[in-house]
Amino acid sequence: MLFFYKNTNLLSKALKNTLKYSGLILFDIDGVIRSVENSYRLSLKKTVYKFSGWEPSYIDIDNAKNEGIWNNDWDLSLELIKRYIKKENLKLQIPSREAIVKCFEEFYFGGDPNNNSNYWSGFILNEELLVNKEFFDKLQSNGIIWGFVSGAESASAKFVLEKRLGLKSPPLISMGDAPDKPDPKGFINLSKKLLGNTLGPSNIPIAYVGDTIADINTVMNARKEIPSQKFISIGLAPPHLHLKSRLKERNSYESNLRIAGADLILNSINDLENINLAVF
Numbered sequence: 001m002l003f004f005y006k007n008t009n010l011l012s013k014a015l016k017n018t019l020k021y022s023g024l025i026l027f028d029i030d031g032v033i034r035s036v037e038n039s040y041r042l043s044l045k046k047t048v049y050k051f052s053g054w055e056p057s058y059i060d061i062d063n064a065k066n067e068g069i070w071n072n073d074w075d076l077s078l079e080l081i082k083r084y085i086k087k088e089n090l091k092l093q094i095p096s097r098e099a100i101v102k103c104f105e106e107f108y109f110g111g112d113p114n115n116n117s118n119y120w121s122g123f124i125l126n127e128e129l130l131v132n133k134e135f136f137d138k139l140q141s142n143g144i145i146w147g148f149v150s151g152a153e154s155a156s157a158k159f160v161l162e163k164r165l166g167l168k169s170p171p172l173i174s175m176g177d178a179p180d181k182p183d184p185k186g187f188i189n190l191s192k193k194l195l196g197n198t199l200g201p202s203n204i205p206i207a208y209v210g211d212t213i214a215d216i217n218t219v220m221n222a223r224k225e226i227p228s229q230k231f232i233s234i235g236l237a238p239p240h241l242h243l244k245s246r247l248k249e250r251n252s253y254e255s256n257l258r259i260a261g262a263d264l265i266l267n268s269i270n271d272l273e274n275i276n277l278a279v280f
């Protein structure tokens with residue numbers, strides 16, 4: 001069988017991975033690797049305000065995200081504007097998606113996303129990192145392969161992973177590489193790429209770490225597609241709910257993640273440093 005395998009490099013790499021490594025963890029980026037409270041979420045609030053005169057609170061945004069389908073912040077901005085205009089019976093025109101994207105990007109990047117990030121002046125510069133590079137080095141030395149599956153734009157995802165965290169060519173699926181979550185295609189494709197197409201009962205466990213219902217649903221949908229593969233869903237509440245004053249909301253947010261199917265809820269992303277995926 002080995003002699004007929006077209007890409008022996010890929011096969012030997014996959015075999016090596018399976019022997020050497022005990023699991024694969026793929027990470028969502030926003031709310032997991034970085035706080036987007038003062039970047040994406042702020043751009044969302046300001047965009048909705050610009051077109052409707054109303055600024056949604058973090059609770060309004062969390063409630064909408066709990067519906068499990070609003071993984072794209074442009075679409076969510078438009079949806080919140082539509083809902084508000086309808087609710088208040090306002091005589092306002094609903095903006096085009098293009099107008100939303102343009103406004104949002106101006107707030108978020110404050111410059112051309114395709115240009116060098118040194119020229120950006122938007123809210124993206126506010127982002128607080130929730131992990132450091134050493135975290136990923138530790139995972140690797142603990143036998144965990146890692147990568148990223150995010151709905152963020154490629155320019156934004158690469159900025160945080162490469163420029164801010166200092167990771168070299170990290171495995172990444174970002175917006176446009178695959179259908180939006182909770183469609184599991186991006187998650188499954190990157191898993192296959194990293195493990196050499198060997199998903200199934202003999203493969204090491206694969207976990208996905210995310211902060212929204214859509215992230216949990218992505219894992220549930222992957223299980224439906226490849227029932228023989230061990231998929232683990234790990235959730236954590238986004239950083240804005242980790243304030244002491246928001247403990248009640250955080251508890252209810254986490255219980256929603258559990259109800260959606262999360263196998264484990266983390267207090268902090270750093271709790272993963274010593275995780276054993278074999279116990280799930």
Ligand SMILES: [Mg+2]
Nearest residue numbers: 028030031211
């Ligand atoms: Mg997220």
